[in-house]
Amino acid sequence: MTVEAKKETLGFQTEVKHLLHLMIHSLYSNKEIFLRELISNASDAADKLRFEALSNDGLYNGDSELKIRIAFDKEANTITVSDNGIGMTREEVQEHIGTIAKSGTKQFFDSLTGDQAKDSELIGQFGVGFYSAFIVADKVTLTTRKAGSTEAVTWESAGEGDYTLESVEKAERGTDIVLHLKENEKEFLDDYRLRSIVKKFSDHISLPIVMDKEIPAVKDEEGNETEAAKIEDETVNSASAMWTKSKEDLDDEAYNEFYKHVGHDFQDPLAHVHSKVEGTNEYTMLLYVPARAPFDLWDKDAKHGVKLYVRKVFIMDDAEQLMPRYLRFIRGVIDTDSLPLNVSRELLQQSKKISIIKAGAVKKVLGLLEGIAKNDKEKYAGFWSEFGNVIKEGPIEDHKNKERVAKLLRFASTHTDTDVQDASFEDYISRMKEDQDKIYYVTADSFTAAKNSPHLEIFRKKGIEVLLLSDRVDEWLVSNLNDFDGKVLQSVAKGQLDLDKFDTEEDKKEQEEVTKDFESVITQIKEVLADKVGDVRISHRLTASPS
Structure with a gap:
């Protein structure tokens, strides 16, 4: 079959149609993010090629200088973003662009309200990647060829109900994305505008992002042209791995933009920690606490974790071996000199060096959270409302850091009688009555049931505070966390309460x-x-x- 004959029209998955509708009727006041998303995808494609080429150098096919190219054409009204990364097969294009194979998709769409400001925030939380092209384009043409393959394919859509896939010829591997701009988006057909967006959002990308630079003709003293005008590539971004830079050379804006790239998030992070460890096991970490929980936080099949690099070479996404489950919301990068480039997930499971790196990363993250809890209670309250139930898994999962994690826990309490979880164990102990040696709690299916439990009557009468536990994880937590700071955790509904000493x-x-x-x-x-x-x-x- 000739390549011209291999063309088909396919329908989008229902969720994609919905998402594209949102993009086309753009909810974003900041439309510039389309370029950041496409650059981020191109960078990921280059990372994947580098990794695959570790075991198959032939994939480079003589072209190992990976880069991203941005070009525009005023006459054609187009912007083109190209990369010479891993590329995609026809099947991969259909899988990655025709459908959304993302956990939490249904929950995301169910959460949309029709309020533009709120929905824009939700979309940013969900992450839209490639589809953001339709914020500024009324048609998108993607042509790609997988490294190691001779077949290429063009995907094209106006962002409505369907798209076409056509087998084509493409000289080199990689992906070209052509955005046919909407009539009211021509402001982006400007060299300075595009360069400014790259510097603003993607300066941290370690891959060179190049654009054409016009070199004027050279003339001698008599005005004769000695060298003709020409076009050269110019690298627009810093093109260095951001985590390798000194903290003194980075500001909050740089850290925030890198987070949006590595975390596939539109919002700024809540906090970050950037640290380098030297010695026999050297590694650098740049880790982030998101401001909002991802939609798939509770999906047991969803992959979570940080990106692993070895000597600045990307090895894998979602390296779960580097972060415990109760910190699965952490995003970022860990780069080590202590592992071989051909390390696999199986080897990570058995590596003592990985255990050391994981322990160091957990220590830094817990320290970061402790600092927020101590110095910014409002900020920590926001963190707890998003991730509190996950942190409650910590004392069960991480015995080594059981006490540290327990200090981070927050609960509702009869001290305030509201459902706000703002009481720590240390707060409770500071308010204990004289001679009280137990931390009392009640568990129930809801806050209202806990608050109105008959078991609280004697405690209210005696002025003894009780923690009100109503999250699903709480029963599991207290069955594994028996005490805190020498004080036994005691259910008000079980066993001897030992309240006689408080009798008047x-x-x-x-x-x-x-x-x-x-x-x-x-x-x-x-x-x-x-x-x-x-x-x-x-x-x-x-x-x-x-x-």
């Missing part, structure tokens, strides 16, 4: 009178149920509710 003289007198009044009843019950119960006694826990 009036309480004791009242209890003696009740015991005396029911003495004969207790004796009779014991006799009747002698072979069925071990003991019968009066409880003073309930003061208002019927027992």
